[in-house]
Amino acid sequence: MTWRLLLVAMPACIAAVAGAGWLLGLAPATALLLGAVLAPTDPVLASDVQVQGPSTGAEAELEEDNEVRFALTSEAGLNDGLAFPFVYAAVFAVTKGSVHDWAFKWFAWDLVGRIAIGVVVGAGVGWSLGRMAFSAPSRTFRLADSREPVLALAMTLGVYGLAEVLHGYGFLAVFVAALTLRAAERQHDFHEELHGFVEQLEHILTWGVLLLLGSAITAGLLQPLTISGAVLGLLLVLVIRPVTAWVALAGTPLRRSERWVAAAFGVRGVGSVFYLAYAGAEFHTDLPWLWATVGFTVVLSVVVHGVAATPLMRMLDLRRSRAS
Secondary structure, X not given: OXXXXXXXXHHHHHHHHXXXXXXXXXXXXXXXXXXXXXXXXXXXXXXXHOOOOOOOHHHHHHHHHOHHHXXXXXXXXXXXXXXXXXXXXXXXXXXXXXXXXXXXXXXXXXXXXXXXXXXXXXXXXXXXXXXXXXXXXXXXXXXXXXXXXXXXXXXXXXXXXXXXXXXXXXXXXXXXXXXXXXXXXXXXOHHHHHHHHHHHHHHHHHHHHHHHHHHHHHOOOOOOOOHHHHHHHHHHHHHHHXXXXXXXXXXXXXXXXXXXXXXXXXXXXXXXXXXXXXXXXXXXXXXXXXXXXXXXXXXXXXXXXXXXHHHHHHHHHHHHHHHO
């Protein structure tokens, strides 16, 4: 289900937003950038729809049985990196002219090459860290025995930095490294300590960004918002994401209600803010409108998905428990 959401739903969602934006009068490059910027999902902002972290025994079986939470969490972990090539495509469309002048290089390097570098760096560093943490010949070098959860932050920044230095996608490398580290020793409770520390830090930083976003809104961020921008935000949250993900998840073992929830909860969040900050300088003419549209969409998603997450997930849990 994760790969269906990433390889079918996400490109379809980007194309649909870009197409709708083009029909509403946006330049093709601006429409593509908006679709790419709004592609990443962030279930942290509706925490009931994400898995609760490393677990073992009966808890692990319960988590693995919850396909909706697993699909949404894993999708969000990977689409931060996989949306980057489409952001670059929008930037190239503005800065490098005709598509024929940059399409092949974009496909070979920005879509394939940099993703491959991110995966290789993440897997290699994750494997090395797993060896160091759990099975180093000398106990002095076993990171798991140090019981220092702040190592999670050092690992994250180290992997991200190495991938970026090698021109790969840092977000993707960090996620792959975390998966590889987890696979090195699944039963060790050090994973829970790492996850607990990162989760607290993530919440602090996320709400810090949202606080700054709220401050920007009160200072007039939404003033350039037009009817077309509001329509695009509403379409993405209420129509485009649910429909594209529903189609992508056809044929999976999900029940009908689970399929609808997994399709609908593509929460927009901090990733969109990062991507627009990264690429927006090349779109200085449309930048105020882009910030207003993205800000409106993020706030809309946080409100709609935040309110709906708890009752809908409780409904799914209750139906699952009755069925079992």
